[in-house]
Amino acid sequence: MEKYIYSFAEGKKEMKQLLGGKGANLAEMKRLGLPVPDGFTLTTTCCLAYYENGKVFPDTLGTTIAESLKTLEQQTHKGFRSLEAPLLISVRSGSVRSMPGMMDTILNIGLNGDTVKMLASQTGDKRFAYDCYRRLIQMFGNVVYSIPAEAFEIVLTHLKEQRGIQLDTELTGDDLHSLTIEYQHIFRQKTGRRFPQDPMQQLLLATQAVFNSWYNPRAITYRQLNNIDEHLGTAVTIQEMVFGNNGTDSGTGVCFTRNPSNGEKKLYGEFLLNAQGEDVVAGIRTPQPISDLAVTMPTIYAEFERCAALLEQHYQEMQDIEFTIDNGQLYFLQTRNGKRTASAAIQILMDFLAEGLLTKEEVVDKVTFDMMEQALHPSFSEEELAEHSPFAIGLPASPGAAVGRIYFSAEAAQLASENDEAVILVRQETSPEDITGMIVSEAIITSRGGMTSHAAVVARGMGTPCVAGCHDLIINAEKQTLTHPSGQLKEGDWLAVDGSSGKIYTHVFELTQTAITPAFEQLMVLLTDMSDIDVRANADTATDLQTALSFGATGVGLTRTEHMFFAPERLIEMRRLILADTATAREIPLNKLQHFQTSDFEELFRCANERPLTIRLLDPPYHEFLPHDISEKNALAKALSISKTQLDQRLSELQESNPMMGHRGIRLAMSYPEIYKMQVTAIINSALVLEDEGLTVIPEIMIPLVGSVTELKWMRHYLETAITELLVEKNSHLTYKIGTMIEIPRACLTAHEIADTADFFSFGTNDLTQLVYGFSRDDVAKFLPLYLEKGLLPHDPFQTIDIDGVGQLMKQAITLAKKAQPQLKIGVCGELGGDPESVAYFHSIGVDYVSCSPFRVPLAKLALAKASIEAETFIVI
Ligand code: ADP
Ligand code: MG
Numbered sequence: 001m002e003k004y005i006y007s008f009a010e011g012k013k014e015m016k017q018l019l020g021g022k023g024a025n026l027a028e029m030k031r032l033g034l035p036v037p038d039g040f041t042l043t044t045t046c047c048l049a050y051y052e053n054g055k056v057f058p059d060t061l062g063t064t065i066a067e068s069l070k071t072l073e074q075q076t077h078k079g080f081r082s083l084e085a086p087l088l089i090s091v092r093s094g095s096v097r098s099m100p101g102m103m104d105t106i107l108n109i110g111l112n113g114d115t116v117k118m119l120a121s122q123t124g125d126k127r128f129a130y131d132c133y134r135r136l137i138q139m140f141g142n143v144v145y146s147i148p149a150e151a152f153e154i155v156l157t158h159l160k161e162q163r164g165i166q167l168d169t170e171l172t173g174d175d176l177h178s179l180t181i182e183y184q185h186i187f188r189q190k191t192g193r194r195f196p197q198d199p200m201q202q203l204l205l206a207t208q209a210v211f212n213s214w215y216n217p218r219a220i221t222y223r224q225l226n227n228i229d230e231h232l233g234t235a236v237t238i239q240e241m242v243f244g245n246n247g248t249d250s251g252t253g254v255c256f257t258r259n260p261s262n263g264e265k266k267l268y269g270e271f272l273l274n275a276q277g278e279d280v281v282a283g284i285r286t287p288q289p290i291s292d293l294a295v296t297m298p299t300i301y302a303e304f305e306r307c308a309a310l311l312e313q314h315y316q317e318m319q320d321i322e323f324t325i326d327n328g329q330l331y332f333l334q335t336r337n338g339k340r341t342a343s344a345a346i347q348i349l350m351d352f353l354a355e356g357l358l359t360k361e362e363v364v365d366k367v368t369f370d371m372m373e374q375a376l377h378p379s380f381s382e383e384e385l386a387e388h389s390p391f392a393i394g395l396p397a398s399p400g401a402a403v404g405r406i407y408f409s410a411e412a413a414q415l416a417s418e419n420d421e422a423v424i425l426v427r428q429e430t431s432p433e434d435i436t437g438m439i440v441s442e443a444i445i446t447s448r449g450g451m452t453s454h455a456a457v458v459a460r461g462m463g464t465p466c467v468a469g470c471h472d473l474i475i476n477a478e479k480q481t482l483t484h485p486s487g488q489l490k491e492g493d494w495l496a497v498d499g500s501s502g503k504i505y506t507h508v509f510e511l512t513q514t515a516i517t518p519a520f521e522q523l524m525v526l527l528t529d530m531s532d533i534d535v536r537a538n539a540d541t542a543t544d545l546q547t548a549l550s551f552g553a554t555g556v557g558l559t560r561t562e563h564m565f566f567a568p569e570r571l572i573e574m575r576r577l578i579l580a581d582t583a584t585a586r587e588i589p590l591n592k593l594q595h596f597q598t599s600d601f602e603e604l605f606r607c608a609n610e611r612p613l614t615i616r617l618l619d620p621p622y623h624e625f626l627p628h629d630i631s632e633k634n635a636l637a638k639a640l641s642i643s644k645t646q647l648d649q650r651l652s653e654l655q656e657s658n659p660m661m662g663h664r665g666i667r668l669a670m671s672y673p674e675i676y677k678m679q680v681t682a683i684i685n686s687a688l689v690l691e692d693e694g695l696t697v698i699p700e701i702m703i704p705l706v707g708s709v710t711e712l713k714w715m716r717h718y719l720e721t722a723i724t725e726l727l728v729e730k731n732s733h734l735t736y737k738i739g740t741m742i743e744i745p746r747a748c749l750t751a752h753e754i755a756d757t758a759d760f761f762s763f764g765t766n767d768l769t770q771l772v773y774g775f776s777r778d779d780v781a782k783f784l785p786l787y788l789e790k791g792l793l794p795h796d797p798f799q800t801i802d803i804d805g806v807g808q809l810m811k812q813a814i815t816l817a818k819k820a821q822p823q824l825k826i827g828v829c830g831e832l833g834g835d836p837e838s839v840a841y842f843h844s845i846g847v848d849y850v851s852c853s854p855f856r857v858p859l860a861k862l863a864l865a866k867a868s869i870e871a872e873t874f875i876v877i
């Protein structure tokens with residue numbers, strides 16, 4: 001017979017699948033010797049059996065629960081139906097993957113008209129006993145019979161008004177007693193039955209309700225959004241109650257072991273004295289920061305600190321802990337890996353490494369690509385921020401910056417986002433029902449709630465900027481207005497949110513890229529350390545290169561020179577060059593362009609500061625530089641003092657049917673070699689300037705679109721003659737390299753021949769993929785989506801390497817080339833150089849470096865570090 005119940009003593013953290021995260025971790029904490037109230041867990045398989053059985057408990061479950069309860073009674077020296085020492089329990093939901101707040105928990109089960117009296121007289125605290133009872137009736141009514149919580153809360157609020165008090169804790173025992181009587185009326189009114197007095201009946205109904213909550217609408221949506229399998233089911237944990245509402249030396253709280261926004265190593269939490277369960281998160285009273293506990297209850301605080309550190313060490317993860325203090329005794333009620341922002345996660349991992357809690361390999365393993373992308377989230381520039389004062393200030397609940405239009409409900413937010421609007425969700429406070437709206441929002445603002453409120457926790461988890469507890473804002477969801485001393489906004493108005501400072505602005509800022517934290521830099525160093533091949537960047541300007549270097553790129557794998565010709569004063573020269581029909585007519589524009597290029601390259605070499613810099617000579621077909629509409633053509637004809645007919649004629653001569661496979665790259669240079677000569681002269685001259693300054697510069701000159709060794713040989717000879725002439729003239733011994741792109745299938749197949757004439761190879765995966773598949777990059781959008789939809793291709797081969805085709809060809813080319821020239825340096829400079837999966841493949845076939853756009857450098861580094869570690873492990877085995 002299947003075992004459906006495990007006591008805490010039988011469980012452990014590895015049994016999450018069966019016991020849910022909560023049950024497994026409670027058992028684990030017990031094993032570690034932490035103070036945890038006793039209990040047992042009904043398995044997820046029990047939940048599944050319940051559903052299979054048509055929502056009826058498996059036959060033997062009643063008996064097994066009774067047996068487990070008996071053991072619990074013995075452990076606690078209390079009795080479930082006992083009047084002398086009544087055992088009160090909680091019935092807690094707990095799924096395999098955390099679904100915070102999506103399912104239900106009921107506290108204080110076991111109380112009834114008799115036991116509540118006993119509890120009052122035993123503790124001498126009527127207020128406490130009836131506080132527990134009124135909570136039970138409300139939670140039970142709400143969870144088991146779906147009575148809205150407001151039905152009870154209205155009565156409570158009314159009573160407080162009558163008494164002229166603000167806080168629940170100010171109610172007397174008699175107040176609460178009368179409240180429980182009213183609550184029972186409400187219960188009867190809404191359900192047509194009495195509030196169940198039999199503890200066992202309470203327990204069974206509660207358990208069933210928790211099982212049922214697996215399919216409540218919120219839980220279903222949450223699972224869909226987070227890709228959680230519905231066949232996992234939920235576990236139910238039944239646990240002895242401890243009481244945070246047991247007077248002023250009792251309390252309840254939540255705490256992260258480190259700061260979940262920035263990762264700082266400092267306990268980060270909140271607690272409330274004389275409170276129970278969710279009071280802290282529900283914002284009933286303003287909670288106190290955990291540091292206050294060090295003052296009010298120093299011994300407990302020290303114990304908490306010790307246990308928190310122990311948990312962190314044990315799980316090797318930052319923990320999110322729920323605790324309760326009952327009459328000066330500390331209890332742990334839950335621990336799980338805490339949700340944190342990406343930059344916090346990176347800070348924590350680097351700290352764990354320094355603390356010796358994790359090895360380098362473990363850190364690399366725990367860094368995810370998502371984390372990396374999130375850590376590079378945009379922000380507002382400091383200068384711009386300084387120029388505007390905030391509209392309102394709240395808590396910096398989740399960092400990052402966003403601008404968008406404000407919406408006051410999840411539905412409105414969703415609608416607006418479907419219309420491609422950037423949305424900011426504005427709520428008094430969020431609840432799990434708002435999740436769909438939160439997901440589509442660029443940022444979230446709440447006027448209530450603290451750093452651990454629902455909005456804050458969920459936003460940090462999603463990496464969405466959030467400002468919480470912005471008390472100055474009056475949010476009227478019905479009227480869709482947001483009022484503030486300095487003005488009023490309505491639905492659709494723009495706001496800018498800075499979740500890192502907690503400030504909100506009416507000015508619509510531009511987003512700029514995030515500043516890199518020291519921990520992020522350390523991580524980049526670690527990744528470089530751990531990977532056995534280099535990451536270079538594709539950079540056409542010094543600014544790009546600077547960004548890439550700040551991410552730890554080891555050089556430039558691709559500088560595209562064509563982008564340098566698009567500034568107006570250069571474009572005109574380029575056009576003059578293209579439209580010239582004699583070599584003499586080409587001379588003037590070539591000289592001008594050479595002048596521009598020399599200063600471009602000088603700047604790049606200076607910025608690269610002795611790191612390798614690969615410059616590709618002109619690649620695209622000519623017509624990319626020519627005007628297309630009539631007014632532009634007219635202006636050009638005028639500027640060049642030629643007739644429109646002459647211009648049109650030249651343009652039609654340059655027209656190609658298939659420019660991607662046409663007169664471009666080395667082929668164009670065969671017709672007009674002086675263009676490459678000009679570029680090479682500029683490269684060498686600029687290198688010489690830096691050499692004079694004392695730098696060692698070894699230019700890497702790269703020739704695109706080579707298909708046969710004969711082409712390369714001719715061009716190499718031609719360029720070398722020019723360079724030698726130049727060096728002799730300048731009396732310099734500058735070294736340089738001439739290499740080639742490998743992007744034509746024929747070049748791959750004859751790589752051994754080409755290798756003899758090239759100093760380096762660089763695969764151009766965009767063109768190679770285009771030519772291997774025969775997919776025109778310019779037209780692929782017409783049919784590729786269909787291929788993906790029909791499952792004919794696993795993914796877009798321009799985004800992730802096609803291992804079986806393009807990848808095989810690359811592998812073959814590398815083998816051929818290295819056989820001919822073992823020292824040949826081989827890189828990849830196409831778009832795929834920044835795609836983690838592709839990069840891992842390139843690593844496996846033995847490339848020496850990959851090159852990608854600056855912002856993908858960190859991703860490529862991570863992919864390589866992971867791949868290097870994996871390769872190493874493989875060898876050891
Ligand atoms: P959730 O999954 O929504 O976090 P929990 O099962 O953790 O729900 O219950 C919510 C809160 O109820 C806990 O944080 C804790 O404060 C309180 N609680 C649950 N079980 C007990 C218990 N045995 N004794 C005291 N408080 C409890
Ligand atoms: Mg909890």
Ligand code: MG
Pocket residue numbers: 619704741743764766767
């Ligand atoms: Mg190319």
